[in-house]
Amino acid sequence: MNKCRWRRISRAFLLYALLLLVVSCRSWNLSLFERQAEAPPITADLNAIAMRSGHTEQTLKLGREVFSTRCTECHELRTIPDYSEEEWLYDYLPLMARRARLQPAEHGALKVYIRTVLRLKQQQMHP
């Protein structure tokens, strides 16, 4: 009788431990997944907008590279259209470029990349 109850308790404990393991693995997986968000790729449309303002694909590429490597050192990749052009240019970029210790050319390219992504988003919303 006593032995039986002990078995029931240990089985409940085992189930509980298994449940905890599953839950913690799932949330770990989820955070891995969230971190995989990608910087907007350099498409023909993006390139066309940059070229119209006199910028080259090379600048866009450098900007994207900076954004996806240097701007993820302290936090996850930010979503560019989550912030307005004013917020990017006057608040976040000056502050974060300093935090990421960007060279002037890197800062300039990042600015071009972010502005171009914002323009493309505008174009897609109001064609």
Ligand code: HEC
């Ligand atoms: C040295 C660490 C560090 C680096 C590198 C860095 N950031 Fe940040 N960033 C932070 C911290 C910390 C915050 C949280 C808000 C604060 O304290 O200002 C933040 C907040 C932000 C925010 C505001 C998010 C919000 O809603 O609060 C944006 C946008 C941002 N970072 C973009 C960037 C970009 C773009 C780069 C690359 C140029 C970058 N960050 C590089 C540390 C960093």
